[in-house]
Amino acid sequence: MRAVMLSMLSLAALPALAAGPDEARIEQLLAAKPEAAAPAAKGKPARGKAAETDSAASLVGQRVVVETRSQGVYLGTLTAVSRDALTLAIELPARSVSYTLPRANVARIAPR
């Protein structure tokens, strides 16, 4: 009897036990609101960005590689730098687009 009860309890608990950390993370991401794709909100700048902004400003007009904190990579010509965002001109087959990256997501910027 006890064995039957235990097996029933185990069956009921199985999905919770089977859900690994990856599945739990997906559930959290689903529950969370989508992150804003637009550049970081204007307002109070992040601390310690001033020096970084200056180094990025010296690259304006150059072709650069930008690595993001989410392990992304972008290539383009740096056209504008602000406290909150970097703007790249990216050449596409039929047109050129101006692409804005939030500074908060930039891990590294280097000339190409």
Add this chain to the structure above:
Amino acid sequence: MTLVLVAYLISLVFGILMVVRVWRASTLDGVLTLLLPFYFIVALIKYWNDPDHNIRFHVLGIFICSVVAIWSASSMTRHAGGMSGVGDKADLQARSQVIKIMREQGLTITPEQEQRLLSEDEAVSDAAWRELGVRDEGDGSGAVAAGAHGSGEPSRARDAEFDNPRPVAAQERPVETLSYAEAARRAVFNRGRWTRDSTGFSIDVPAKFRLISAADARRLDSARARPEDSRIMAWILHENTPLADPDSWHVKVRWISDGWVATQALEPVQLLQTALDNKQPQPRVAASSGDLLGYAVAPRFDGQVLEWAEERVLVNSDHQVVDCHALRPGRRGVLEFSIVGMAPGQLALCQATVRLLADRTSFLEGKEYPAAPPDGLRAPYTLAALATHMP
């Protein structure tokens, strides 16, 4: 099924009442009846003549319920097993079903072949099945298995997808045109482990996800007038994303059956430069109809899974989307998990989902990805070319 469940529940109630009754007579006996599977026999004998604590009625009830449950379960099994070999009509249906499954798995079967496969003349039918490398196991279960190439050749393992790498032409598989809502309503959701023997992989679908077959996926694509994807194997959806909503996201599962794909060191910046310089991309993976802006997640290969995400700007629009990919190379092709057209703000969800599914995939024995090129078909491109869409 219902009868089994009802009988089981009634026996459970009898069991609980029995323990309670014995417990009232003696706590020790109650505990032992609860813990030890057959201790109730001791309690049955011990309290046989005790009108307040005897459990004769309870044991009888459990016994009757068990008999009913076993009888019902065995009749269910008989019913399920009786599908094959009971007559020509059932046999024909079983053969039609096998043909449908083989098509779903990417085998090319022409209408003439189908006619011969379904022929009432046993000799014609057998010859047609042998031509396809499929033989009847003859165990009455209607099972089919990989067999010899031809009557004169020795029997050896055979991979249907490997022997038929050519994408199946759309006109050979007419797709019924339905409204999207109707196609969604007809879709059958699969859970648990999903195995494709001919291509040699198995996906352990996570608990909160559901899988729909290639036939259902094609119907849904057709309902939205999307071009047919000959490499599609399935769609996988989260249980909270309604299939009836045509804009809800899903994971495309595709089998790129071009053979073993060589690896090379992946240098993200170089790959991106190559991809941006490629003015006529030829994507082998599912992709949004737009131009590549950059890698939202740079390509990386850990020996098992190649993953990356592309940020794209849609054609004639400034609208940006991300396409997430996780590819699992195997011995004879690459299994692809892709989500296309996701909002950039959902990149983390997109990438985590395709990665989870790739991690939940395993190749069957002998179909795993070997580091060295195996004998047989080799793809004329490398894994890097999949991420750059080079020819």
